[in-house]
Amino acid sequence: MLLLSAVSYSQATESTLEKDLQASFQAFEAAFNQHDAKAIAKLWQEDAVHRQTSLAGNLKGRAAILAAYEALFQSDPEAKLAITLNSIREVAPGVASVKCSTQVLHSDKSVSFSRLSALLAKDGNQWVISEVEEADVPAGASVSPGALHQLDWLVGTWVDGNEKSTVSNHVYWISGGNFLARTYHMNTPQGFSQSGMQIIGWDREHNVLRCWQFDGDGSFGEGTLEQTGPATWRCPMVVKLVDGRRASFSQVIERVSSNELKLSLVNMEVDGQALPGTGPDKLTRRGN
Structure with a gap:
């Protein structure tokens, strides 16, 4: 019932990769909560792609992603984001795969949840997002x-x-x-x-x-x-x-x-x- 406790794990410390990616997602979360769409856009590659399973179309390119966040902040002026990193894996030198859970508190006090898989690439000293696939998590019964x-x-x-x-x-x-x-x-x-x-x-x-x-x-x-x-x-x-x-x-x-x-x-x-x-x-x- 408990957990992963029956599995033996070797001792290890947090890697530089994990710390760097955590810092990158913390910057994303901070930019979102400040409603700074331009700062968010800088965290994506120029030709990045965002796919969301609940939407018919995809967002392709930094300009489209910037426009989407600008529209979101205009329609939801008090939206706040919280990101939880579930797993980080280096798939090639300078390329990492990240799985996250997110929750957004909206202006009307409702909460939406999603899970996403992201592919990031290192650009100089910064990790930037190249691809994201996001899936909405259906909310359960309304809570209070x-x-x-x-x-x-x-x-x-x-x-x-x-x-x-x-x-x-x-x-x-x-x-x-x-x-x-x-x-x-x-x-x-x-x-x-x-x-x-x-x-x-x-x-x-x-x-x-x-x-x-x-x-x-x-x-x-x-x-x-x-x-x-x-x-x-x-x-x-x-x-x-x-x-x-x-x-x-x-x-x-x-x-x-x-x-x-x-x-x-x-x-x-x-x-x-x-x-x-x-x-x-x-x-x-x-x-x-």
């Missing part, structure tokens, strides 16, 4: 601060025991009622043990349910929780591993009944390398 209390049913102790492992989860309200906490513990017959905590709370700035995760091995992560069906919730997470590498996955929770749920981990990657998912694992309620 009260959405956190829609997860009341999670409060209690949930267990799963099989021949491979024993997993226990304890979910409870933190004093004040503004955060849910989940502590978890896993044991395997081979003697492997893993513990950690998740905290879920309402992000008033971006109008989303945000999830923070802390594992006993020193890794930590963050994601946003959205309801994707009448009884299904999905939480895409980005995790910084203890060896400095970056991992991502989506945690999917399905409420089967008041005393049973299913949990899956899907879309698992470490530094851009896909890993098999897990589940769905069935958990049953032991008590409140």
Whole structure:
């Protein structure tokens, strides 16, 4: 259930590539939030291409991309962007592939989400975007601060025991009622043990349910929780591993009944390398 903890990772530090690309995307985010379309355009190659699956046409060339951002800022004058880098991979000298998750808080206080794959090339000392393919993430049911209390049913102790492992989860309200906490513990017959905590709370700035995760091995992560069906919730997470590498996955929770749920981990990657998912694992309620 937990994560990538059963996989052995070698020790490593953040590479210059990762730091440089993080700086480039931070500059993009800052330019967007200042509504500086010209500064954004400078971060794209002259012949760059932007493809968005929800649109019939593509944006081709820096001039078209500049015009699109100018139109966006005119129509949405208070739009704010947050970017999360999910994975970074060098595909050739001076060429890198990046996968990101984005969320935009619009002037009307609604929030839109997307995931994108970007190809960047180094131009002198600067990384510039050459290609982007972006896909909208459908918003779940509309959320509000009260959405956190829609997860009341999670409060209690949930267990799963099989021949491979024993997993226990304890979910409870933190004093004040503004955060849910989940502590978890896993044991395997081979003697492997893993513990950690998740905290879920309402992000008033971006109008989303945000999830923070802390594992006993020193890794930590963050994601946003959205309801994707009448009884299904999905939480895409980005995790910084203890060896400095970056991992991502989506945690999917399905409420089967008041005393049973299913949990899956899907879309698992470490530094851009896909890993098999897990589940769905069935958990049953032991008590409140």
